[in-house]
Amino acid sequence: MATALLIGLFGAAGALARYGIFAAASQFPDPTFPWGTSLTNVLGCFLFGLIWTLSEKRALIPKPLGLVLLTGFVGSFTTFSTYVYEAEVLLQQGQWLTLGLKILVQNLLGFGALILGVRVGRI
Structure with missing residues (x-):
């Protein structure tokens, strides 16, 4: 508590x-x-x-x-600091593919979700 x-x-x-x-x-x-x-x-x-x-x-x-x-x-x-920290951990672990996917997926999905939210909000 x-x-x-x-x-x-x-x-x-x-x-x-x-x-x-x-x-x-x-x-x-x-x-x-x-x-x-x-x-x-x-x-x-x-x-x-x-x-x-x-x-x-x-x-x-x-x-x-x-x-x-x-x-x-x-x-x-x-x-954003947590996002970057998680990327740094993946970088230190040499998990390049996971790092690339994390950046690509979170940025694309985040941008897409924002656009979707704006459009739903306009309905």
């Missing part, structure tokens, strides 16, 4: 951080470029890599706290 509560609290913090980045990015000179999304995704990937390494590889962050930070804060901040 305590873990779920912490994930929710850190999730709220991640969502607010995302909102803050989007608000700040709306002031950038070229509003047509998706600055907020780009900054959030890149920063989220950095944070995922840092927290995961400090938790799982170096034991500088206790594993339960690492789980809460990754699932709660980073998970609500951006899911």
Whole structure:
């Protein structure tokens, strides 16, 4: 129960951080470029890599706290970091075919699902 509560609290913090980045990015000179999304995704990937390494590889962050930070804060901040992390694991394991399929399938199906959702929403 305590873990779920912490994930929710850190999730709220991640969502607010995302909102803050989007608000700040709306002031950038070229509003047509998706600055907020780009900054959030890149920063989220950095944070995922840092927290995961400090938790799982170096034991500088206790594993339960690492789980809460990754699932709660980073998970609500951006899911792109999880996508990239999973791709990195496949890369490290030398699973090139699975990696290629993951990227192709998730991108094509994701794009297709978005288009379908838009069209269904217009009915």
